[in-house]
Amino acid sequence: DGGITQSPKYLFRKEGQNVTLSCEQNLNHDAMYWYRQDPGQGLRLIYYSQIVNDFQKGDIAEGYSVSREKKESFPLTVTSAQKNPTAFYLCASSIRSGDGKTQYFGPGTRLLVL
């Protein structure tokens, strides 16, 4: 049963703490993406990766970091430098970045700051 999984569904962060959101896909997709959704803001791109060991900053990368050591996995770390981390985080994947390819999304992780 192919798809994208994100864990956990809810995550709580204390002040000054780094937290990592997991994203795994078994669709054999090359490209993976992280978006943040805030009320009234739509989907804003944080980071994306077209191939293993390569990634690019999106529109709002400050305070976030990623890694792409395996094709299936693209974890996102929300660092203490991100001053407003409370949001709904969405991971997506596609066959190839751009070139008219459809992105498929995971179920999302809601991050809350204590």
Add this chain to the structure above:
Amino acid sequence: DQQVKQNSPSLSVQEGRISILNCDYTNSMFDYFLWYKKYPAEGPTFLISISSIKDKNEDGRFTVFLNKSAKHLSLHIVPSQPGDSAVYFCAASAMGNTPLVFGKGTRLSVIA
């Protein structure tokens, strides 16, 4: 600067009637357009797409129209059903290795 704009934050339609969601874009390099549907606390699901070489694409109750000269696309849902109530996102892609650009979404409410 928003490259993809959904100017209507919300839309209410009666069950059985047509829902029309609109999207405008500014980047003439966009050549592929998609619509996604999103329920609260879930990831968006892909609905329908259209390439810039076409002006219409149909899939069941969903039809997307593209007017390249006006840089405008629309999603028609007919007949509308209560289960269609969700936020709809328009997205666009340019050729090459560039990610999708999303609009801010339109919340559709289908009233029984």
